[in-house]
Amino acid sequence: MKFMVKSMTGFGRATFENEKRSFVVEIKSVNHRYCDINIKMPRSLIQLEQKIRAIIQKYVGRGKIDVFINLNTYDKSNVETIFNKDLADGYVKNLEEIKNRYGISEEISIDLIARFPEVITIEHKEQNIDELWMELCTPLEEGVVSLVKMREIEGSKLKENILEKCETIKEICKEVEIIAPKVVKIHKEKLNLRLEELLKDVEIDEERLSMEVALFADRSCIDEEVVRLKSHLIQVKDTLELEEPIGRKLDFIVQEMNREVNTIASKANNLDISNFVLTMKNEIEKIREQIQNIE
Template sequence: MVKSMTGFGRATSEEGSNHIFSLEIKSVNHRYLDLNIRMPKSMISLEERIRKIVNERLNRGKVDIFINYKNYGQSDTIAKINTTLADSYVKCLEELQGRYNLKDDFSVSLVARFPDVITLEEKEENLEELWGDIFPLLNKSLSTIIAMREVEGNKLAEDIISKCSEIEQWIKIIEEKSMSVVEAYRQKLQERIKDLLGNVEVDENRLATEIAIFADKATIDEEITRLYSHLKQMRDTLKLNEPVGRKLDFIVQEMNRETNTIASKSTDLQITNIVINIKNMIEKIREQIQNIE
């Protein structure tokens, strides 16, 4: 099944528990899987587990994951006293008092206000308990975003198939038109020679050689056959149940190559105009494929 690389998923833990999580995933198109996770520092050690699960379920795209966390249980920070530093501050104050005969106005609040005497530290969380909350939310969000990718991917596939049918119709016109190109060239060549030489007899062998050379240069049978083949490959690839974006991109490049070759060989204005239409349609397909996983 074709999947796009654009999607969004969100899941939130149930109210009433001590730990409330909200997890959001959004993705856009990218050449490879580019995963960026934003989460509280206390959970950084869980990042590799998250990456592993995402890598198993997503193949391409720029994926951003946002994890927000609130703890409604016990406070996750504690105050700590740096007694060594406090002793040093008090000693300095005593020296100042003795040297300058200052009034003794030492107080707890005074010492506590000195830098780094009292600091706040985050309590270590129970990571396994947190993972038990995050894991189902991650899976739920991934399922949502994958479902969204599949819906959009199906629409992209339908659009690409429709465009392939249009290209195929144009190729048939070129194929029919190309059969008369050599004959038209022969007639124009004979008419020009007649205009230039009048009734002078022309070497038919020489004329046949010139026409054969032109026919060899102008023939586009191989290019047309390969274009039909590429269109079939594209339709078959869109039916595969695997990531197909890179393969489709390669097929489009080959289609563009064959179309350019037809354009370079064409001496017929109608064929040239049709080739322009085909190139325009191939470019539209290429833009669609950029968003396929």
């Protein structure tokens, strides 16, 4: 089966029912740095916790996973009511003493005695844990599969959105590459004009001027940064096709993209490039927000 990009947000539900009991399994997940599984279930299922975790971890690599398991028992043969005779005798004896001491004529009713703590208790016989697991594992696995399907649907939307933003950044890179070579030429022309204004009757040292222009060109050259940024865009696209969890890897690549764009911003000596940089930073931030929810 082809691995799909998965969101860490999702919900799954499944049920099981026979003549003895019914199970309802609900699983929801949100984004988290690790795989954090929290299970809420009846005490009678506590022995199955590790098996439940193993099933979930088989399908889910990252996210905060909340599992809710409800068990409803129809078979009452495992339920027994216990009448504590000695305790009831003690209550009746004390009530009779109270009646005699204070001259109370009211009869002691069964309803009154039954209300006292521990007079009548309900005990649940231990159920066959293997039988419970055989019945629970089916809706549990179905619930996790349902969760994963929703995470895949959300993941495909995230992937599409990220690719669109990568394409936007790629197009901006093309615009920057067109403008960048012109920046040095414009700077040289401006420098010439200023020198002509300041030194009207003095011959301009062309060699010195060329050195100044060369230094400016070196300081403002963004060729390497643009090449690396475009390379990171390719890495993002390739990573989105990997058959493994990719959230952390994408996070690292986006950090590198931010670094390159910040360097371009610091070197840019052109208003158009500065505006393009702001747009790229905005798109990269949107990508970063999206990948926070990718497994």
